[in-house]
Amino acid sequence: MTLMQLKYVIKVSESSSMSEAARDLFISQPSLSESIKDLEEEVGLELFNRSNRGITLTNEGKEFIGYAKQVVEQYTLMESKYIEKTAEKKRFSVSMQHYSFAVNAFVELVKQFGMDKYEFAVKESRTYDVIDDVRTFRSELGILYINDFNRKVMMKLFKDNDLEFVPIVDCPIYVYLWKKHPLASKESIDIEELSEYPCLAFDQGNNNSFYFAEEVLSTYEYKQIIRANDRATMLNLMVGLNGYTLCSGIICEPLNGVDFCAVKLKSDEIMTIGYIKRKNVTLTKLGQKYVEELAKYKESAMN
Numbered sequence: 001m002t003l004m005q006l007k008y009v010i011k012v013s014e015s016s017s018m019s020e021a022a023r024d025l026f027i028s029q030p031s032l033s034e035s036i037k038d039l040e041e042e043v044g045l046e047l048f049n050r051s052n053r054g055i056t057l058t059n060e061g062k063e064f065i066g067y068a069k070q071v072v073e074q075y076t077l078m079e080s081k082y083i084e085k086t087a088e089k090k091r092f093s094v095s096m097q098h099y100s101f102a103v104n105a106f107v108e109l110v111k112q113f114g115m116d117k118y119e120f121a122v123k124e125s126r127t128y129d130v131i132d133d134v135r136t137f138r139s140e141l142g143i144l145y146i147n148d149f150n151r152k153v154m155m156k157l158f159k160d161n162d163l164e165f166v167p168i169v170d171c172p173i174y175v176y177l178w179k180k181h182p183l184a185s186k187e188s189i190d191i192e193e194l195s196e197y198p199c200l201a202f203d204q205g206n207n208n209s210f211y212f213a214e215e216v217l218s219t220y221e222y223k224q225i226i227r228a229n230d231r232a233t234m235l236n237l238m239v240g241l242n243g244y245t246l247c248s249g250i251i252c253e254p255l256n257g258v259d260f261c262a263v264k265l266k267s268d269e270i271m272t273i274g275y276i277k278r279k280n281v282t283l284t285k286l287g288q289k290y291v292e293e294l295a296k297y298k299e300s301a302m303n
Contacts, residue, residue: 003075005039006068008032009047013065017054066136092286093121095133096143097214098202098231099273100252105293113286124231127214128207134276135161140287142276143294145248147269149218153211158276167274168291169298173216174249174262178238188264195223200234200245203227215246216269235260248273250297 008025012032015021022029040047047061057065092109096102106122123133133139146154146165158165175189181197183189199222202214210218226243228234235256237243248271249262275291277283283291 001039001042003072005035006072008035009039010065010068010072012036012048012055013057013061015055063136066138070137089117089119090284090286091119091121092284092290093123093133093139094141094143094290095123095125095130095139097127097130097145098124098234099143099248099250100231100255101250101297102143102294104252104255105290105297108293109286109290112289118286126202126204126207127212128204131157131161131163131276134163134278137278140277140284141290143273144276145214145271145273147216147271149216150211150213162279163276164279165274165276166291167272168294169248169250169274170270170272171248171250173265173267173269173271174247175244175265176238176247176249176260176262177244178242179259179261181238181242181244183244184261184263186263188266190266191217191220194244198224198226198237198241198243200237200243201225201227202234203229216271217246217267231256 008021011025012018012021015024018033018036019029022032025032036047043064045060045064046058047064048055049058094102094106103122103124106120110118110120121139123129123139125133127144130139130142130144134142144154155165175183175194177184183193183197186193199215201218204212204214226237226241228237234243234245238245238260246265247262249264251260251262275294277287
């Protein structure tokens, strides 16, 4: 296995066909195909599905690509630092379910470290993608929650992907809604009181399992439900349709504005928000600082 082969397989994974990849790499298609075949034989895995419609990564190939990218990126950093003598920016990336406080913690991190020496990335994403980003090294950390309902499934998924979950805060369940919603002035809300209003849930795409839902009580039979892809759309639906969503109750007004509120749901459910990382991998300086920023919201969790 050579560094060149790793670069080849990464380029093929990003292309729609072997011929396109060969053209971008300035080599012949037979040479590229032979190199990829040799690599597959050496590692004992079929990395690509091949058909007359093109090429796609196999499940084993997706995992292999994650490791290959890490090796190539680390080599590039070493090459820049020790051969080309250039100052390469350090990188930090975090993936998360749709938590405004986690975004705000990211904002504080960027303010502290600045962008002259660091390159940052933040991704609000679906649950499965959060896990996959950390598994394949696209993100150092992933922010999500577990509870009694999804705990066994999620913990097994973490274990199978060589990840570990670190709790940050335990939160009771709150109803997040527009301040002019008919129920917004109540001290607490019963789930049955919400039946006349649409429940808003984040769409999980092809991995739309109850266990991957970002909202607790995912198996409850809601009379009305609307699925959306982003937090801004959720907020618009709260105003336009008196919709609501279930959340941790940790409010971040600097990002979401002052027109929304959280009301305690009459439920004994608890959600534990935490982060996942690669097992036995020490967090970088940026990762450690980001976790510290997240921990500050522990006192903000409503009890």
